[in-house]
Amino acid sequence: MLGLKLPTDPRWVNIVEKNIEEILTDHAFCEQKATSTAISLIVSFPEYTDLVQEMIALVKEEMSHFKMVHDIILERGYTLGRDRKDDYVVQLIKFFPKGGSRTTQLVHRLLYAALIEARSCERFRLLSEELEDKKLASFYKKLMISEANHYTMFLGYARQYGDRKEVDKKWQDLLEYEAQIMKNLGNKETVHG
DSSP states (O other), X not given: OOOOSSOOOXXXXXXXXXXXXXXXXXXXXXXXXXXXXXXXXXXXXTTOHHHHHHHHHHHHHHHHHHHHHHHHHHHXXXXXXXXXXXHHHHHHTTSSOSOOOHHHHHHHHHHHHHHHHHHHHHHHHHHHHHOSOHHHHHHHHHXXXXXXXXXXXXXXXXXXXXXXXXXXXXXXXXXXXXXXXXXXOOOSSSSOO
16 A cells, blocks of 8 residues: 555564663654644645645644653653654655745655655554554554655645656655665664664
């Protein structure tokens, strides 16, 4: 369903289990960044009323996810660590050239967001199925469903605002590029790394 060209090696969960505090901090900041992305889309493209409405709802949802992760961090006696650079996203957003029409810029941002959500969904599925901590596994199963909905929503808007054939070609090209990035990731206790 997600269309990812390179699945995550299930051994990544073993890395995560060795440092749950680290994955939770990274996850909390991923939720915060998803919130920021939704706000940025509202600020950058206010004339797309249906998108703005959807992003308002997404901001609320992503912040509620941030709070849920933060609550788990506190329940476990951890402290939210500092944010760090997401190597995956840094590399991913180099794919499309800068510039172009406003519509092209919007489509590119929506495709990036769709792919980030798709990869998060795939990673959360692995955590839900493989974590020995059943409470945390159940938590990730719920979030996996949200991420899948976000992925389809972003991809749907990209297809709505851009030429469908062109958007689908860009999506496939981006998926191929992302698979190359993923070959060098999967060895850290981070959501995308």
